[in-house]
Amino acid sequence: MANLTAPLIPIVLERPDPSVPWGFRLQGGADYRFKLSVKKVNPNSPAHSKLHSGDVVVAIQGADVTSLSHQQSTDLIRMSGCSLNLMVRKGQYNVIKPTRPATKFTQTGQTILPVQNAYRRF
Template sequence: MSQGILTLNLARDGASMPWGFRLQGGSDLGQPLTIQRVFLGSPSEGELHRGDIIMRIGDRDSNRLTHQEAHDVIVRSGNNLKLVVK
């Protein structure tokens, strides 16, 4: 772990199971992509925390992603999602 930066590999059983987090921000909103909420019983519980800043989604740097682009990258990730958070 370097200066509070973590790489997380989330997995879920299928596309019908939500990842269990709410995202806010994006380059179109002039704010970093940030975890707003984590839902109990989800693949994200215990991994992500409110206020975590998303640095990378998969192989994409999140600094220039709009909110919708980030959402689309997450949806296209399938059942395994790699996030780098701070």
């Protein structure tokens, strides 16, 4: 369970060119009813040693993402250019190891099944 009193840590990622991937995967979002968090970080990437699996992402580019869908959050990251500003709570969640396809929820609470890939690479 997340410790909501854990301090918020600002993380700034830089990359030389927008074609270079950030090097991390996200999981969750409001549409999955799970806090947006880092699933995996690739070695030798801009995110390496700054982000870690289980970090909960609270803000992207200054925008609060706690009530945004997974897609809305990933769109903010894609529009970030060569500098990405994140606000995270370090190590708050365990990485989800799915035993079945992810369930996506709509604003009205209806479920959409199945979701093939609930994770995004950056």
